[in-house]
Amino acid sequence: MSASPVVLDGQETGGSDFVVNDFSIQVATANGSGSQTANNVLMRSIFQMGVPVSGKNLFPSNIAGLPTWFTIRANPKGYIGRKKEYDFLVAMNPETAREDVEKLQPGGAAVYDEPLALRSIRGDVHYYPVPFDKLVAPVCPEAKLRKLVKNMIYDGVMAHLLGIDLDEIRKALFRQFGTRKKKAAELNWGAVLAGKEYAEKNLTKADPFRIERMNANGNKIIIDGNTAAALGCVFAGVTVLTWYPITPSSSLAEALISFLERLRVDKETGKATFAVVQAEDELAAVGMAIGAAWAGARSMTCTSGPGVSLMSEFIGLSYYAEIPCVIIDVQRVGPSTGLPTRTQQGDTLKNALVSHGDTRHPVLFPSSPEECFSMAQNAFDLAELFQTTVFMNTDLDLGMNNWMAEPFEYPESPLERGKVLTAADLDRLGGFARYKDVDGDGIPYRTLPGTNHSLAGYFTRGTGHTDTAAYSEREDDYSNNMDRLARKFDTMRKHLPVAEIAPRPDARIGIVCVGTSRYATEESRDQLLEEYGLACGYMRLRAYPFSEELDQFIDAHERVYVIDQNRDAQLLMLMRLDLAVERIAKLRSIRYYGGLPLDARTLTARIASEEGL
Amino acid sequence: MSTTAAPPPKKTNRIGLDILPYRGLKTTLCAGCGHNAITERIIEACWEMGVQPWQVAKISGIGCSSKTPAYFLNQSHGFNGVHGRAPAIATGAILANQNLNCIVVSGDGDTASIGLGQFMHMLRRNIPLIYIIENNGVYGLTKGQFSATADVGAKLKTGMVNELTPVDCCIAAIELGASFVARSFSGDKRQLSVILKASLAHKGLSVIDVVSPCTTFNDHDGSTKSYAYMKDHEEPLHELGFVPSYEDIEVDFAEGSTQEVELHDGSRIFLKKLGRDYDPTDRLRAIGMLHAAAQTSEVLTGILYVDRSRPAFTELLNLVPEPLATLPQERTRPSAEDLAQIIDEFR
Missing domain, CATH: 3.40.50.920 (Rossmann fold)
Incomplete structure (x- = not known):
């Protein structure tokens, strides 16, 4: 192994001109190469150094092979939005390496897989070639695993070049693998050390970028928005989840299922206080959620834009028939193939108005994991308080990327179950009128199927009903009901999360x-x-x-x-x-x-x- | 002394209710519609079996058949949903409260055309409910177009002939996992009554396909779902008897002539052989005989298939016995310690 001299055609950077904690790293790999672990470890180790950081995974709709980029931004002021420009490149993907180098900021630096021979592309950046394949072989005897372990080498190289404390890398790595995968963690740790050792011996620091310890992250955690939303649903007391897999919302359902299995199975009887159905499509998913809510469950579905399009008829029914339902929409770009793995606020207008006839729905707009957690709880309370579908619009950026967040606060207020009459209420009242505005807020009272009372039953329909839920096609019954629904929507304004x-x-x-x-x-x-x-x-x-x-x-x-x-x-x-x-x-x-x-x-x-x- | 005669005592069922709570609104369907006869059978069966009206959820999609839940069990909760999607609503309702007695009424368009996907997946899940298909082969509310159960060669009033293969809902039901499957005819009062009572005693999905002629759009010469066609082509597989679990009645029958099948709640059905051997617990033969009958234009009716071993979907979910809908907050919101522990894992 020959020492690789660092080529420095750009301006010389002295020790006093370090750019500290304020730069972006772009890691370019191929999808399915297992780079996600290495990237998360790198991001987390910077976070553990007390430096505000964000990580964004730009990935294709593909299982393996297509280009993937992961951007880590460190910023001492706490700006964690995307920064277009990147200063430090880790080039692992031959397909994109040339373009990746061309896009580097002048004065930037590139760690790259040595055989790619990138140094001729431009002269105003610093190059650090690393022979990844040569380094991985001795630390990973099993050839099949080398593709995955190889990526950890750049964590070791980066730790050396940026001054990240190796203990923080180790801590982040072992945390990532958990206690059950100690052996895999050790294997990967070997790769980190190999990278670090190679860099120490062969690479001379020439770029200005450094990570130095700060104390800006306090008590924060790192979590993605989908996991945070799932946790919010658990603490909202969700009882029924019906869903259909769709990027980027699938990981929300999967996180929710794992939390429910952990927290909501009775320890003595082994019985579940929740039901989950992976439905045959989004029509069924929302139909089940609405059926369950009609019968009194705290029910929900999660999806993305194409799913909401399929659900739209049922959503209209829930509006007219006044049935609570929570829909979490992790927004993405448009229909069909192309950009389903990219982010967009594409359903802002649709979700507010979705379905036929005159329909309007409340929409919550969380911006952070903390709000994914708290607003998921708001959504369930609002749905039952107002007997209507409530949307929570997140997006792929929030849902699937890792974010720093304050620890979530345990909800202080009790679950709001809305205006539900029990058999005892019916005894006292001598009956009820399902769609009557008793309280002047537009919100009627309802009963649940299975209420042991001869006066509990009523018939649920779409558009045409009187205030006692009798079938009606009269114009005044219809328009009076629509006016009440508008009044109910107006009442809602004062109950929503404030700007x-x-x-x-x-x-x-x-x-x-x-x-x-x-x-x-x-x-x-x-x-x-x-x-x-x-x-x-x-x-x-x-x-x-x-x-x-x-x-x-x-x-x-x-x-x-x-x-x-x-x-x-x-x-x-x-x-x-x-x-x-x-x-x-x-x-x-x-x-x-x-x-x-x-x-x-x-x-x-x-x-x-x-x-x- | 007043001599006003006391009204005759009302006849009550085993839970002390007369027939009134089992009735519903006056039907708005056409005179002679087979659906009205099915509604009557549902009323009788629920009354005879002593079904608690408040524990019933009546769910339907869209179509003539889907209107009928308004015409029975007036005290029960009902839900007239969207076209072809009653299975989803019913599935959700049962997830929320597995103690509900759920009766879904659908039609052939609702089930086999627009709702075929949901129907198929409901079968796979063996959702514990009764799913009645009021099958007349046409869309009534939109004035008589073919549905997907129309037989090859069936002719509309307009002269249009169906050339497409029909969906046989019973074959699909047996194939994909419904645990109680029957076919009947709205005009066969006795058979339909036994089938409905047996389905009320069954725990799991009951699919009951009832040929139910549409007197307005599909009761003419050339129709294969008319009263006249059924009179000529219905082939009952057996004569049915039913003894509910709460009645202790000895039934005598000649050896080899009658098969007894016990249902989940201890009720028993008796199937007296008519002409051909038929065992409703033999899945493959049941499917084979239905295919063979289709070749010879016979409409086999009776209890086609019973499987008591297949678990209902709610059993697979391993739910607590109480309805999820009304579990108190202590059981649905985990503790502050639980949250703190999870948060720690993200540090």
């Missing part, structure tokens, strides 16, 4: 967004102030229907930019349905729809351009 508002003094410009757009928006807002002196007020809506606070926010600004991760400005369109004309006139649209998580630079450039700056 996050961050005003800035003298700001004439406002920015409104939902969900994961927050990360780019928060960072862009600081960029606009620092680089252009443009102060912007900020509002992150957390639910539809919108509250009066949106009116007030628009009134307080001359112009309001509405951020959408879709082509058709769906959030802005939804606002237009509700807002007064003079407020609509103040709205400006900023859209991004490339399938990647939104980044701050894109927003800053667009807003600055709109503002003529």
Whole structure:
């Protein structure tokens, strides 16, 4: 093994010019090569160093072979949105290596598989060739496993080059493999050490990038949004999950199933306090959830955009028949093949209005694992309080990527089960009218099948019924009922998660967004102030229907930019349905729809351009 | 002294209810519709068996047949859902409360055309409910188009002839896992009554395909689902007797002539041989005979298949005995310690 000298054609970087904790690493591999473990260990070890970090997996719709990229961003100020540019490359995939190197920031660095011979591509970056195949053979005698273990070598190389404490790598690695896979962990640890040793002996640090210990992460955990949402459902007391596999929501259902099996099986009897059905399609999945909710269960399904399209008839029925249902939509890009593994806020408008006739549904917009956890609980309470389908719109970026999060707080308030009459209630009241607005809030009372009372039963239908649930095709019965449903929807505004508002003094410009757009928006807002002196007020809506606070926010600004991760400005369109004309006139649209998580630079450039700056 | 005559005492069933709670609204279907006769049989069977009306959930899809749950068991919860999707709603209801007695009424369009997928998967799961198909071979509410159970050669009023292979819901049911499968004719009062009572005693999925003529759109010459056609082509496999679990009656029958099948709740059905040997516990032969009958244009009726060993879906789920719907918070929300432990695992 010959020592590989470090080529440095770009500017020389002295020790005092280190770029500390503020750069992005891009790892380029082939799908199915087991790089996910190495990437998560690398990300987690930086997190354990106390440095704010985010990780984004850009993967194809494929089991093995196609290119995959994993981006790790460290940022001392805590900006964890996607950054388009990357400073450090780990090039493992021959298919994309040339393009990957070309996209590196000037002055950046590339660790690469030696046979790829990348150094001729450009002269303004630092190269660290590593003979991965030669290194992996001695540490992994079993040839079949080498493809998987090989990736851990770059963790060792990176630890050396970036100054990551090897103990943190070891801790993250053994955590990743768990107590049951000690042998596999040891094997991978051998690869890390091989990488570290090779780098020490053969590579001379020439790039400026370093990780140094900070203390910015406090008590935080690392968790993906789907797991957080699943945990929220468990603590919301979910009893029925009916689902159909679809990327990117499948891991939510799978995480939920594993939590339920762990926490909701009676220790004495071995019996489950939950039912899970993997349905034959999304029509059946939502139909079962609605049937279960009609009979009183806390039921849910999780899906993505194409699934909601299939569910739309049933969702309309749940609106008219007033049946609670929770649908978690982990949004992705469009139908069929192409970009199903990329992120988008593509269902903002659809989910608010989905189905035929006049239908409107509450939609919650979590932006973080903490909110996935808390809003999943809100969703179940709201569904039962208002007897309607409640959507929680997350997206692939939030659902499938790992995020730093504050530890979740145990829910203090009891489960809200809504207006359900028992046999004792019926004895006391002498009966009930299923669709009567007794309390003036538009929300009627219901009974559950199996209630031991001769007056409990009623007949559930779609559109045509009187307030005693009798069949009716009369125009006044129909329109009165529709008016009550509108009243119920209006009542909801005061019960939904409130918007996050961050005003800035003298700001004439406002920015409104939902969900994961927050990360780019928060960072862009600081960029606009620092680089252009443009102060912007900020509002992150957390639910539809919108509250009066949106009116007030628009009134307080001359112009309001509405951020959408879709082509058709769906959030802005939804606002237009509700807002007064003079407020609509103040709205400006900023859209991004490339399938990647939104980044701050894109927003800053667009807003600055709109503002003529 | 007043001499007003006391009204005659009402006849009550074994849980002390008269027939009224088992009745429903007045039917809005056509005069002579086979579905109305089936509704009457459901009312009688539930009353005779002493079914608790409040424990019944009546579920349907869309179509003439799907309207009928409004015409029986007025005190029960009912759900007229969306076209072809009653199996999903019923499955969900049973997951929420496995103690419900669930009766689904569907039609041939609802089951075999738009709802075929859901029907098939309900069979695979052996969901514990009674699934009645009121089968007339046409869509009534949209004015008489063919459904997927129309036989080859069957002719519509317009003269259009069906050339496509029909879906045989009973063969599918036996094949895919329903544990009680029967075929009957709405005009065969005695047979249908026994089949319904037996299905109420069965734990698991009962699929009952009832040929039920549509007097408006499919009761003419050339129809294979008309009263006249059934009169000529119905071949009962056996004469049925039923002894419910709560009656201790000795039944005498000649050796070899009658087969006795005990159901889950201890009720017994007696199948007296008519013409041919038929064993409703022999799955392969049942399917073979149904195929053979289709070749000769015979409509075999009776209890086609019974399997008491196959577990219902709810047993596979290993649920607590109480309804999930009304479990208290202490049993559905894990503790703060549980959450703390999980959070620790993500540090």
